[in-house]
Amino acid sequence: MPSLKDLKNRIESVKSTRKITKAMQMVAAAKLRRAQESAEASRPYAERFNAVMAGLAASVGGSDSAPKLLRGTGSDDVHLLVVMTAERGLCGGFNANIAKLARAKADELRGKGKTVKVLTVGKKGRDALKRDFADLFVGHIDLSEVKRIGYTNAQDIAKDVLSRFDGAEFDVATIFYSKFVNVVTQIPTAQQIIPASFEDEAAGDDSGAIFDYEPSEEAILADLLPKGVATAIFSALLENGASEQGARMSAMDNATRNAGEMIDKLTIQFNRSRQAVITNELIEIISGAEAL
Amino acid sequence: MANTMQFDLVSPERSLASLEATAVQIPGADGDMTAMPDHAPTITTLRPGLLKVEAPQGSSEYLVTGGFAQINGDSLSVLAEKAIPVAEVTRSHLDDLIAEARASHEAAKAGDDQTIVDDAAKLLADMEALGTHMSL
Numbered sequence: 089m090p091s092l093k094d095l096k097n098r099i100e101s102v103k104s105t106r107k108i109t110k111a112m113q114m115v116a117a118a119k120l121r122r123a124q125e126s127a128e129a130s131r132p133y134a135e136r137f138n139a140v141m142a143g144l145a146a147s148v149g150g151s152d153s154a155p156k157l158l159r160g161t162g163s164d165d166v167h168l169l170v171v172m173t174a175e176r177g178l179c180g181g182f183n184a185n186i187a188k189l190a191r192a193k194a195d196e197l198r199g200k201g202k203t204v205k206v207l208t209v210g211k212k213g214r215d216a217l218k219r220d221f222a223d224l225f226v227g228h229i230d231l232s233e234v235k236r237i238g239y240t241n242a243q244d245i246a247k248d249v250l251s252r253f254d255g256a257e258f259d260v261a262t263i264f265y266s267k268f269v270n271v272v273t274q275i276p277t278a279q280q281i282i283p284a285s286f287e288d289e290a291a292g293d294d295s296g297a298i299f300d301y302e303p304s305e306e307a308i309l310a311d312l313l314p315k316g317v318a319t320a321i322f323s324a325l326l327e328n329g330a331s332e333q334g335a336r337m338s339a340m341d342n343a344t345r346n347a348g349e350m351i352d353k354l355t356i357q358f359n360r361s362r363q364a365v366i367t368n369e370l371i372e373i374i375s376g377a378e379a380l
Numbered sequence: 381m382a383n384t385m386q387f388d389l390v391s392p393e394r395s396l397a398s399l400e401a402t403a404v405q406i407p408g409a410d411g412d413m414t415a416m417p418d419h420a421p422t423i424t425t426l427r428p429g430l431l432k433v434e435a436p437q438g439s440s441e442y443l444v445t446g447g448f449a450q451i452n453g454d455s456l457s458v459l460a461e462k463a464i465p466v467a468e469v470t471r472s473h474l475d476d477l478i479a480e481a482r483a484s485h486e487a488a489k490a491g492d493d494q495t496i497v498d499d500a501a502k503l504l505a506d507m508e509a510l511g512t513h514m515s516l
Contacts, residue, residue, distance in 0.1 A: 126393070129394040130393060130394075132388070132390045132395050133390045133459055136388075136450070136457050137459055140423060140450055238393065239391070239393050242392075298421060299422060299450075300420055300422040300423070301422070301424070302410050302424040303410055308448065318392075319392060322392050
């Protein structure tokens with residue numbers, strides 16, 4: 089049976105925890121709005137880009153002269169997994185879910201006898217995968233100093249990935265991130281970026297027009313494919329940013345509610361013990377008086 | 381014949397302009413071109429330069445680098461990696477761009493692929509010409 093003082097201390101400590109989680113929730117809510125705005129602002133670019141690329145890829149894709157980024161290297165023995173997670177924890181299952189998806193994919197590929205390499209973006213994913221795949225790590229990109237994700241961050245990552253591709257370090261690259269649906273739902277997603285695949289549905293709306301290309305189709309494609317990698321990474325980073333804040337917000341909301349319940353329970357326990365102490369004292373006084 | 385066409389200028393981070401335009405001058409990779417309504421459908425890549433938009437409510441200019449333009453008869457989309465309204469461009473913006481171009485030129489020179497070196501040199505020249513053009 090804890091003493092009254094212990095209980096009191098306990099209640100105080102849970103109360104201050106609740107204050108912290110409440111504050112974190114509100115900060116996450118504010119950041120979420122900003123993250124969502126930038127994710128939405130980037131969408132028109134990504135959509136148009138993909139529409140044009142889908143058209144180009146459809147017309148050039150089949151030929152042997154198509155760039156390697158589109159056609160692939162001709163084999164799929166070495167896979168690069170780019171695992172994008174948050175720099176910070178305390179956001180529910182956000183980081184764990186992405187890591188789990190990446191781990192499943194890595195195990196599956198290794199089961200098929202492929203070579204797997206892992207590039208991590210964000211500290212938490214690195215920590216989560218370190219135990220199983222430390223020997224597969226080829227690099228890490230730290231975004232902890234970045235306050236607001238910009239296109240240049242995505243370009244840096246893309247440059248890193250592309251230079252590895254040019255150096256024939258891998259054949260297929262897949263990015264792992266979490267797609268933002270709403271505050272309570274984020275879907276961990278794997279997306280192949282090299283060789284590039286573009287959704288055909290986007291190609292449909294331009295099918296009527298036959299375009300002139302300046303310079304040639306191949307030249308444009310060669311110019312745009314690396315940008316496509318950066319664009320894909322940029323959208324993934326932004327989706328991730330919104331997902332992280334959403335996940336943190338709901339995790340902190342839960343924590344705040346739990347703390348409230350705990351305070352209620354502890355308060356009841358505290359009141360009962362205090363009542364017991366009072367009753368005890370009364371019994372002592374009464375029995376003392378009777379003995380006289 | 382329509383007098384205007386839908387013009388959109390978007391960069392990865394935000395959408396800069398969406399309006400009805402009468403003519404747009406595009407710094408294409410193979411030379412400047414002006415797109416007007418009912419232009420033949422064309423896709424062209426951009427070189428760093430100035431994008432001039434003529435619209436009924438006035439004209440505007442943007443500094444764009446990298447990306448491409450997609451011209452349909454009745455609409456024009458420009459997707460630029462970087463796009464800044466000219467009024468907001470300062471010398472330091474340009475210096476950054478020139479420094480970047482110079483760095484990639486130096487990096488290309490270290491390699492042995494002549495076409496890359498030429499491309500980088502052209503990019504650098506483009507950047508510098510842009511500065512004089514804008515009299516910054």
